[in-house]
Amino acid sequence: MALLLNCDLGESFGSWTMGMDAAVMAFIDQANIACGFHGGDPLVISNTLTLAKAQGVSVGAHPSYPDLVGFGRRSMNCSADEIKALISYQVAALDGMAASQGLELSYAKPHGALYNDMMAKDEVRHAIMDSMAAYHRPLRLMLQATPQADIHRAEASERGLELYFEAFADRCYDDDGRLLARSKVGAVHSREKILAQVQQLNEQGTITTVSGHTLTLQADTLCVHGDNLEGVQAVEAIRALLRV
Amino acid sequence: MALLLNCDLGESFGSWTMGMDAAVMAFIDQANIACGFHGGDPLVISNTLTLAKAQGVSVGAHPSYPDLVGFGRRSMNCSADEIKALISYQVAALDGMAASQGLELSYAKPHGALYNDMMAKDEVRHAIMDSMAAYHRPLRLMLQATPQADIHRAEASERGLELYFEAFADRCYDDDGRLLARSKVGAVHSREKILAQVQQLNEQGTITTVSGHTLTLQADTLCVHGDNLEGVQAVEAIRALLRV
Amino acid sequence: MALLLNCDLGESFGSWTMGMDAAVMAFIDQANIACGFHGGDPLVISNTLTLAKAQGVSVGAHPSYPDLVGFGRRSMNCSADEIKALISYQVAALDGMAASQGLELSYAKPHGALYNDMMAKDEVRHAIMDSMAAYHRPLRLMLQATPQADIHRAEASERGLELYFEAFADRCYDDDGRLLARSKVGAVHSREKILAQVQQLNEQGTITTVSGHTLTLQADTLCVHGDNLEGVQAVEAIRALLRV
Amino acid sequence: MALLLNCDLGESFGSWTMGMDAAVMAFIDQANIACGFHGGDPLVISNTLTLAKAQGVSVGAHPSYPDLVGFGRRSMNCSADEIKALISYQVAALDGMAASQGLELSYAKPHGALYNDMMAKDEVRHAIMDSMAAYHRPLRLMLQATPQADIHRAEASERGLELYFEAFADRCYDDDGRLLARSKVGAVHSREKILAQVQQLNEQGTITTVSGHTLTLQADTLCVHGDNLEGVQAVEAIRALLRV
Numbered sequence: 001m002a003l004l005l006n007c008d009l010g011e012s013f014g015s016w017t018m019g020m021d022a023a024v025m026a027f028i029d030q031a032n033i034a035c036g037f038h039g040g041d042p043l044v045i046s047n048t049l050t051l052a053k054a055q056g057v058s059v060g061a062h063p064s065y066p067d068l069v070g071f072g073r074r075s076m077n078c079s080a081d082e083i084k085a086l087i088s089y090q091v092a093a094l095d096g097m098a099a100s101q102g103l104e105l106s107y108a109k110p111h112g113a114l115y116n117d118m119m120a121k122d123e124v125r126h127a128i129m130d131s132m133a134a135y136h137r138p139l140r141l142m143l144q145a146t147p148q149a150d151i152h153r154a155e156a157s158e159r160g161l162e163l164y165f166e167a168f169a170d171r172c173y174d175d176d177g178r179l180l181a182r183s184k185v186g187a188v189h190s191r192e193k194i195l196a197q198v199q200q201l202n203e204q205g206t207i208t209t210v211s212g213h214t215l216t217l218q219a220d221t222l223c224v225h226g227d228n229l230e231g232v233q234a235v236e237a238i239r240a241l242l243r244v
Numbered sequence: 245m246a247l248l249l250n251c252d253l254g255e256s257f258g259s260w261t262m263g264m265d266a267a268v269m270a271f272i273d274q275a276n277i278a279c280g281f282h283g284g285d286p287l288v289i290s291n292t293l294t295l296a297k298a299q300g301v302s303v304g305a306h307p308s309y310p311d312l313v314g315f316g317r318r319s320m321n322c323s324a325d326e327i328k329a330l331i332s333y334q335v336a337a338l339d340g341m342a343a344s345q346g347l348e349l350s351y352a353k354p355h356g357a358l359y360n361d362m363m364a365k366d367e368v369r370h371a372i373m374d375s376m377a378a379y380h381r382p383l384r385l386m387l388q389a390t391p392q393a394d395i396h397r398a399e400a401s402e403r404g405l406e407l408y409f410e411a412f413a414d415r416c417y418d419d420d421g422r423l424l425a426r427s428k429v430g431a432v433h434s435r436e437k438i439l440a441q442v443q444q445l446n447e448q449g450t451i452t453t454v455s456g457h458t459l460t461l462q463a464d465t466l467c468v469h470g471d472n473l474e475g476v477q478a479v480e481a482i483r484a485l486l487r488v
Numbered sequence: 489m490a491l492l493l494n495c496d497l498g499e500s501f502g503s504w505t506m507g508m509d510a511a512v513m514a515f516i517d518q519a520n521i522a523c524g525f526h527g528g529d530p531l532v533i534s535n536t537l538t539l540a541k542a543q544g545v546s547v548g549a550h551p552s553y554p555d556l557v558g559f560g561r562r563s564m565n566c567s568a569d570e571i572k573a574l575i576s577y578q579v580a581a582l583d584g585m586a587a588s589q590g591l592e593l594s595y596a597k598p599h600g601a602l603y604n605d606m607m608a609k610d611e612v613r614h615a616i617m618d619s620m621a622a623y624h625r626p627l628r629l630m631l632q633a634t635p636q637a638d639i640h641r642a643e644a645s646e647r648g649l650e651l652y653f654e655a656f657a658d659r660c661y662d663d664d665g666r667l668l669a670r671s672k673v674g675a676v677h678s679r680e681k682i683l684a685q686v687q688q689l690n691e692q693g694t695i696t697t698v699s700g701h702t703l704t705l706q707a708d709t710l711c712v713h714g715d716n717l718e719g720v721q722a723v724e725a726i727r728a729l730l731r732v
Numbered sequence: 733m734a735l736l737l738n739c740d741l742g743e744s745f746g747s748w749t750m751g752m753d754a755a756v757m758a759f760i761d762q763a764n765i766a767c768g769f770h771g772g773d774p775l776v777i778s779n780t781l782t783l784a785k786a787q788g789v790s791v792g793a794h795p796s797y798p799d800l801v802g803f804g805r806r807s808m809n810c811s812a813d814e815i816k817a818l819i820s821y822q823v824a825a826l827d828g829m830a831a832s833q834g835l836e837l838s839y840a841k842p843h844g845a846l847y848n849d850m851m852a853k854d855e856v857r858h859a860i861m862d863s864m865a866a867y868h869r870p871l872r873l874m875l876q877a878t879p880q881a882d883i884h885r886a887e888a889s890e891r892g893l894e895l896y897f898e899a900f901a902d903r904c905y906d907d908d909g910r911l912l913a914r915s916k917v918g919a920v921h922s923r924e925k926i927l928a929q930v931q932q933l934n935e936q937g938t939i940t941t942v943s944g945h946t947l948t949l950q951a952d953t954l955c956v957h958g959d960n961l962e963g964v965q966a967v968e969a970i971r972a973l974l975r976v
Contacts (some may be wrong), residue, residue, distance in 0.1 A: 012748075013745075013748060013800075013801065014801040014802060014803050015750070015771075015803040015805075016745060016748030016749075016750055017748075018747070018748055027853060035333065039747075039799045041329075042326075042329035042330045042332065042333035042334075043325060043326055043329040043330075045329070045333065046328075046329045046332065048326075061698070066555075066557055066558075067554075067555075067564070067747040068745075068746060068800070069554055069773045070554075070564070070566070070570075070746060071746050071747040073747075074564045074565040075563075075564070075565045075600070076555070076558065076562045077563045078558070078562060080292075082287055083286060084557075085285075085286035085287040085289070085290045086286045086287075086292075088286065088290065088340070088341050088344060089280070089286035089339075089341060090286075090342065092336060092337045092339065092341050092343075093333050093334075093336045093337040093340070094336075094379065095334070095336065095340050096335065096336020096337070096339050096340055096379070097332050097333060097336050099336075099380035100332060100336070100378055100379050100380045101483075113565070116447075119456070123377075134344050135340070135341075135344050135346045135544050137338065138345035142301050181439020202763065221973075231679060234469070242670040256504075257501075257504060257556075257557065258557040258558060258559050259506070259559040259561075260500075260501060260504030260505075261504075262503070262504055283503075285557045310799075310801055310802075311798075311799075311808070312501075312502060312556070313502040313529045313798055314499065314502060314798075314808070314810070314814075315502050315503035316505075318808045318809040318810060319807075319808070319809045320799070320802070320806045320807070320808050321806040321807045321845070322802070326802075341751060343660060355609055431971070467591075490874055497766070524821070529817075530814070530817035530818045530820065530821035531813060531817040531818075531820075533817070533821065534813075534816075534817045534820065569775060569778075570774075570775055572778075573773075573774035573775040573777070573778045574774045574775075576774065576778065576829050576832060576881070577774035577777065577825050578774075578825075579828065579831060580824055580825045580826075580827065580828020580829050580832070581821050581824045581825040581828070582821075582824075583824065583828050584820070584824020584825070584827050584828055584867070584868065585821060585824050586822065587824075587868035587869075588866050588867050589869045590868075619736050622832050623828070623832050624828065624831035624832045653827075655805075724756060731838070
């Protein structure tokens with residue numbers, strides 16, 4: 001099973017444009033579409049769905065904490081009930097809008113600080129899983145492939161929830177299978193290293209950590225970026241590599 | 245076919261409470277639930293759906309212009325595409341959240357200035373109808389019963405859209421079948437006149453206008469209010485009247 | 489120097505009303521006025537200032553994290569620059585609006601989670617102090633009277649900033665001079681205990697902790713509440729007590 | 733007295749960037765700074781003020797209807813009291829933040845739909861003028877130079893308010909001294925025509941209308957744009973022309 005490519009999209013808002021959505025859409029498999037809480041507005045969502053449909057890209061919801069000015073990047077201390085409701089609202093908005101364009105929403109991937117909190121805090125992850133499992137039709141939850149994947153699989157299985165595990169194409173991993181902090185030297189790969197990491201992951205299911213160790217990482221999908229031209233060109237190169 | 249009772253609900257927001265939702269829910273048939281753009285937030289929506297389910301009340305979306313501080317009461321000059329997208333987003337959010345509680349969303353009724361613009365401006369009404377008709381499953385649109393009902397029926401029929409026509413229990417009508425402006429003497433009925441108007445509408449399908457004329461008004465549902473104790477008591481009395 | 493009474497006010501928003509501002513204004517010395525980020529909107533602020541002026545109450549800004557739906561009660565992970573800017577913006581808005589009504593803004597008291605973070609995290613408190621000290625005219629910062637008051641005084645002094653220390657009328661303190669968590673038995677005082685605590689604080693400058701110890705607490709002002717009738721009546725009783 | 737150049741700036745929001753502020757700031761005299769209601773956030777405002785100070789540019793507030801997703805471009809049906817309060821709030825926020833950087837706010841220019849409504853509707857313009865006149869220190873109001881200038885001067889004079897009249901460098905005027913609608917052919921000038929219009933306005937105080945007539949237009953300042961490279965280059969050319 002080939003690795004899929006997922007990308008955050010639809011993050012423009014009103015008169016503000018962000019990301020090269022039209023350009024990157026041609027090279028990806030899964031579009032994580034902002035739902036209006038950190039980016040995206042109803043019209044942007046509608047246009048992004050149209051774009052995804054034209055390119056045959058699978059669509060997912062990209063729900064966030066309600067923090068437009070902070071772009072969803074600041075952790076907010078929400079209760080489990082608040083998290084369940086905000087996931088449910090954003091997923092439902094995307095689901096119904098997608099269906100009205102003849103698309104089927106297939107997953108959700110939390111955004112920014114909500115994603116980080118999902119990986120770091122059991123209660124946040126459980127609230128997200130509870131919300132996804134309570135949704136009226138099955139949708140997958142996308143989270144990070146880590147050495148804790150077995151725990152996450154068990155948590156999901158209890159709830160009858162299916163998962164996508166994602167790895168990062170452009171980020172260096174430490175020996176514990178976590179992303180090296182962006183502040184560290186070598187945290188973000190060059191184009192050459194990106195392609196090497198993708199190839200190794202795709203062919204051997206492993207990555208080489210910052211210290212040179214080889215680590216197994218079971219990933220279904222790779223997170224790529226379409227923020228700027230350099231990012232889009234990297235995605236194009238990854239796409240070419242995976243097609244071979 | 246007996247008149248239904250519809251009421252705007254779920255208009256609390258965060259820490260701010262509005263309306264006596266739990267009290268009025270016992271007496272109504274249709275709950276118009278705020279979708280987050282003029283009132284309501286994901287948790288309020290979730291709780292309002294739970295309340296509606298417990299009372300066996302049918303649920304509808306109550307979409308608005310994006311104007312929280314103005315409570316959706318200020319007309320905003322939105323394009324047709326903006327209106328289509330904001331209706332679609334809000335309806336979808338309610339639809340998916342309702343379905344996840346085992347409820348089936350059955351209609352939408354625009355709120356405040358969007359409702360007024362729908363009745364006054366063809367291009368707004370057509371954008372709303374287009375959005376409702378493009379939704380992936382059939383939902384009715386609720387609008388005001390007026391002498392223009394035949395035109396509205398024809399517009400809806402072209403689009404394969406079904407309608408609910410609503411009349412107002414507590415408002416005096418002018419001879420053209422429009423609501424008398426609130427600034428006019430006698431615009432808002434006393435309890436006694438409310439009950440008389442409801443009875444006449446229910447039994448004869450007519451209302452008595454401000455000048456004493458009798459006007460035919462084909463209504464499926466009556467708009468009632470649960471803002472305060474007086475309003476709730478009026479709804480209780482209307483319910484008792486219609487049950488006989 | 490008699491203890492002042494400060495109260496959070498102006499927390500209505502648009503069509504949502506909160507608090508018995510007009511009632512409690514008669515009994516307090518200092519109005520902490522919401523600035524639009526957790527509550528309050530321009531018109532509410534304007535009306536609250538008018539009310540304060542009519543009662544001769546001193547006015548302060550009550551800035552918050554930008555979290556309307558969470559009422560500023562959820563900690564947000566803001567950078568020091570973000571905190572400085574959001575304090576500066578909110579304080580300036582209140583300052584200019586107050587001056588235009590012939591009032592002089594005299595202090596700021598952070599709200600909710602921002603207040604809690606100010607007391608718990610050095611970097612948040614320093615950012616707030618830096619922002620207040622950089623304001624173009626001197627304004628006091630209000631924070632909690634704790635055993636760390638000397639540290640806080642030194643931090644403020646370095647920046648040429650003056651402080652108000654506040655104690656709580658209705659909350660039980662632990663032996664470390666911190667508020668007992670609301671979840672604990674006896675955390676919130678009865679009316680009788682409120683008055684006893686106020687009297688002791690006013691006459692002896694001490695409080696009796698949950699375990700019965702006597703603790704010195706140097707306070708300039710007492711935080712009181714006008715959310716509901718019971719709260720307002722408590723403030724009226726406190727006012728009567730302090731007047732003697 | 734030479735024509736000044738004013739430009740809308742500080743319209744970025746959170747993670748979204750808009751405009752080439754740093755580039756255009758070098759060529760203008762007056763920066764109309766967004767106040768957070770259509771663009772701008774506290775940190776963006778702070779950074780824009782810093783930029784203006786570094787270039788010695790005069791600063792004004794650029795208040796808007798509260799419509800972030802619509803960028804303040806959709807007319808909203810606000811009451812006079814709402815308009816007064818929203819102007820006061822936004823102007824005060826900018827005023828205090830500017831003063832804290834050692835700058836003196838000198839004027840306000842309403843943005844987008846609020847600007848258009850100010851020019852088209854007496855009650856909106858009067859509410860804006862009332863708010864500006866009630867501000868605690870004198871600030872000028874910037875509005876469009878039109879054949880109604882004498883009326884506007886009289887309205888301002890009654891209130892003790894001073895005005896800036898602005899003309900547009902890049903827009904064609906009709907014979908009534910109004911801007912030709914953007915939908916019309918020739919509504920937006922080429923670079924060559926921009927410079928000709930600026931030169932004529934600067935030297936003779938007149939413009940040539942769409943039909944070739946010469947119209948007197950008393951303007952204090954010219955509205956220019958820094959949205960993109962082409963706009964910035966036009967401003968640079970205008971600056972060079974006016975310096976001669």
